[in-house]
Amino acid sequence: MSASDDIWILGIHMTKFGKHFDKDVVDLGAEAIKGALGDAGVSMGDIGVLAAGNLMGRGGIGQQLQKQVGQTGIPVYNVANACATGATALRTAIMAVKAGEVDMGLAVGVEKLAGAGLLGGHDRAPDGAEWKPSGRFGAVAPVDGRIGTETMPGVFAQIGMEYGHKYGGTSFELFAKISEKNHSHSTLNPLAAYSKSMSLEQIMGDVMIAYPNTRPMCSANCDGAAAAVVVNGAKLKTLSLEQQRRAVKVTASVLTTDPWQEACQVLPDVNTLTRNAARQAYEQAGVGPEDLDLVELHDCFATAELVHYDNLMLCEEGGAVDFFESGASWRTGSTPVNVSGGLQSKGHPISATGIANIWEVAQHVRGECGDRQIEGAKIGLAHVIGLGSACGVHILEKSAA
Amino acid sequence: MTTRTQIPFVDYLVLNDGDPHLVAHECTSCGARFFDRRNACASCFADDFKTVPIATEGELRSFTIVAFAAPGVEVPFVAGVVDCDGTSVRGNVVNCPPDPEHVTLGMKLRLTTFSTGTDDHGVDAVNFGFEPAG
Numbered sequence: 001m002s003a004s005d006d007i008w009i010l011g012i013h014m015t016k017f018g019k020h021f022d023k024d025v026v027d028l029g030a031e032a033i034k035g036a037l038g039d040a041g042v043s044m045g046d047i048g049v050l051a052a053g054n055l056m057g058r059g060g061i062g063q064q065l066q067k068q069v070g071q072t073g074i075p076v077y078n079v080a081n082a083c084a085t086g087a088t089a090l091r092t093a094i095m096a097v098k099a100g101e102v103d104m105g106l107a108v109g110v111e112k113l114a115g116a117g118l119l120g121g122h123d124r125a126p127d128g129a130e131w132k133p134s135g136r137f138g139a140v141a142p143v144d145g146r147i148g149t150e151t152m153p154g155v156f157a158q159i160g161m162e163y164g165h166k167y168g169g170t171s172f173e174l175f176a177k178i179s180e181k182n183h184s185h186s187t188l189n190p191l192a193a194y195s196k197s198m199s200l201e202q203i204m205g206d207v208m209i210a211y212p213n214t215r216p217m218c219s220a221n222c223d224g225a226a227a228a229v230v231v232n233g234a235k236l237k238t239l240s241l242e243q244q245r246r247a248v249k250v251t252a253s254v255l256t257t258d259p260w261q262e263a264c265q266v267l268p269d270v271n272t273l274t275r276n277a278a279r280q281a282y283e284q285a286g287v288g289p290e291d292l293d294l295v296e297l298h299d300c301f302a303t304a305e306l307v308h309y310d311n312l313m314l315c316e317e318g319g320a321v322d323f324f325e326s327g328a329s330w331r332t333g334s335t336p337v338n339v340s341g342g343l344q345s346k347g348h349p350i351s352a353t354g355i356a357n358i359w360e361v362a363q364h365v366r367g368e369c370g371d372r373q374i375e376g377a378k379i380g381l382a383h384v385i386g387l388g389s390a391c392g393v394h395i396l397e398k399s400a401a
Numbered sequence: 402m403t404t405r406t407q408i409p410f411v412d413y414l415v416l417n418d419g420d421p422h423l424v425a426h427e428c429t430s431c432g433a434r435f436f437d438r439r440n441a442c443a444s445c446f447a448d449d450f451k452t453v454p455i456a457t458e459g460e461l462r463s464f465t466i467v468a469f470a471a472p473g474v475e476v477p478f479v480a481g482v483v484d485c486d487g488t489s490v491r492g493n494v495v496n497c498p499p500d501p502e503h504v505t506l507g508m509k510l511r512l513t514t515f516s517t518g519t520d521d522h523g524v525d526a527v528n529f530g531f532e533p534a535g
Contacts, residue, residue, distance in 0.1 A: 124473030129521040131408050136437040138412025140526050145474035146517065147411065147528070148491040149467050154480055157465035162482065165462055165506040172501070211466035211501060260444040263489035265435060267463065267482045 006233030007094050008247040009396070010104070011040020014359040017193040017224035017347035019114040025057050029110035030068045032225035032352075036106065040229040041243050044070030047229070048102025051077045051092035053085035053109040053351040056116070065108065074102075083300065084255070085109055086226060086354025087384045087392025091255045093230050103235040109356075110225035111349035117221070118209075121151040153218050153301060154210035155387070158267055160303025161212070163310070169321035170306065172212040176203045179217040179302040179344055181330055186341025188372035193222040193347030217302035219348035226355035245399055248362045251285035251379075252395035258388075270304070270385050274311035277393040281381070282313075285395040289313045292335055292395075293377035294364055296357035298385040299342040305329075309337070312383060312393075336374055339364075354392055357382040365398040410517060410528035411436075415454075421514045422457050423490060423529065426450040434488050456486035457512040458534060464506070466499050479504050483531050495530035509534045 013035025015028055023031070029052070037043060052062030062076035081088040086109030093105030124142050131140035144150040164170030180200050186192040198216055206214040231239075236247055256277040261269050282288055289312065297312060299305035306320050314335050315323035323329065329337035340346045340360040343353065361380035363369040369377075378398045385391050409416050413424050413436045425434040430447035434455075441448040464481035467474075479494035481504075495513065497503050510531035517528045 118469065118471060121471035121474065123471050126473075127518060127520070127526075131520045131524050131526045133408075133412055138438070140408060140410055141517070143411065145467070145470055145476075145478060145480075146493065148482075148493065149465065149470070149478075149480040151467065151470060153469070154465045154467045158463040158480070158482060161465065161506065162463035208466075208468040210468065213465075260433065262433070262487075263482065265437070265443070266489045266491045 005098065007097060007250040007253065008231050008233065008236050009228055009250060009358070009362055010042065010231045010236065010243060010247050011036045011038070011229040012227070012359045012362050013039055014191060014226040014356045015224050016191050017222050017349060020223040025054060025061065025110050025112050026064050026068055028112070028223060028225040029054070029061060029065045029108050032110065032227035033065060033069050033106065033108055036227035036229050041240070042104065042229060044072055046104050047072070047074060047106045049075055049077070049093055049096040049105040051079055051089040051105070051107045053079050053089040054111060055080060055085060055351050056111060056113065061110065081390040082386030082388050083298070083350045084354055084384045084386030084390040084392045085351040086356065087394065088255060088354065088390065090228055090230070090355055090358065090394070091253055091392060094250065094253050097230055097232050104229060104231045106227065106229050107355060108225065108227040109351035109354060111351045112223045113221040113349050114223045115221065119152045120155065149210065151210065152387070153213045155268060156301035156304045157210045157213050159270055160301070160306055162267065163307045163320065167318040167321070172204065173200070174321060174324070175212045175217060175302040175306065176200055176214070178305050178324060179203050182299060182338050182342035182344045183216060185331055185339050186345035189341050189346060192341040192345055193220050194345045195341065213301050213303055217344060219300045219343035220345065222347035222349055224347060224349035224352045224356065226352045226359050228355055228358060246366055247399050248365055249397040249399060250394060251287070251397045252281035252393065254280045254284065254393045256280070256391045268387055268389055270389060271307060271311050273389055273391040274308060274383065274385065277391045278312045281393040281395050285397070287379055287395065289335070291379050292381050294336045294339055294361060294374045294380045295383070296338055296340060296360050296380070297383040299338055299344055300348060300385070302344065305337070305342070308383060312381065331372070331374065339372055339374060354384040357384060358394055358396065361396045365396055406523065407525050407527050410526050414527070414529050416514065416527055421512065421529065423455040423512065424452050425455055425488060427453045455488050455490065459483040459485035459490065459510055459531070461494065461504070461506060461508045461510055462489065464494060464504055466501065466504065483510055493530045496532035
């Protein structure tokens, strides 16, 4: 691979996650962009392409942000891929740089989600005056709650329970313990929306949302943004030694969708596309799961984290319960998972998540993660899932310079 | 003139032959089954389908007990995936207390139907669910 084919993160930034009553979506996105440019030591004038994601706003977030941080006339790609939107924005910028159209690209994801409540379900209106079939199932009224559930906590609960049915060993307590780990990890993360540890008893005794997921076992809706500047290897060589030293190599950048499997249109299959993405990513990076010093994976619910241990091949097939019970995924374990606190505690401002998880990994391999630094971290993986589905996997490596 | 007094809640529920059951669109090329209106097969891209009946007995492959839902949706209820002789079906587990002591992975279930109410014309919408078998 020639130097110009290499992709590097030159600068990256994540805002505090939480409730930002005094900032709108443009304020937060602009804060992330200015932070990433500052971290990279470049300006909007150096950027050749902008990819931007925001799901809950009115559209055109990229141009709205340009109006605040710099209108240079560069192409903007406004992207949407559910909870994988941030990773999709980053992947879009990387593709433009890889294609050789630009030397440097910028990706941003931003969301205002504090107080959004339950995602996936819709208020059910009173049934009509006449039963009339409509939609692709010819349903006479909304099916949510009448034929299964459409809410995210319920869908992902079933994904974890399905794993339990297939391999055994799962329980309400096991899933709650996964959440206990992530809440514990978050106490070291000042940017997390929630940074209090929670006992197993507190987690299991909290409000049940969709068994076995109680409220603290669900991702925390919050506000936040993250942005990253990517550059090719040839351009990086022209920059300062300090910029080269802090640059983080992107050794794998993969986006997949869910290939057809029996039952995948009955209950979303988040497994096959994650496994496919992981396999491609390990091959691109020339590393294996055993080489990873840390993993940020998409724990939108405690039940989801378990299945992704297996999907990312951090354990043997069917071995996720034993992997967790061994302590491997705690920050003191062999493969620390979600040392940021994960989506359950750090928070999940959906479009920002797929770049914020990369920020976390980048800070560790740079050795700049403060109190929660995983000592000597060199290689890390960031994973995100957008239901529907899309999966992004990125592997980052410490600069050799 | 006859007036229809019942309507299935979804078009893949068949009521009118006295033996309620679900049907699927089966791809004549690869055998993939789908419950919704189809444009082509998601598995092999062919576009010829036949209607096939789905087994009315099965095994609970996964479930959740939804305690918190959108306004207007009654809780708690049990949502699950039922393996009906190799075809996975989404549905609620009914006629069973909605708690993890009574709803268990692998439990045997059978299709059942029930009224969800009548409209202004007196038409009864009949939905399906799965109840414990034996």
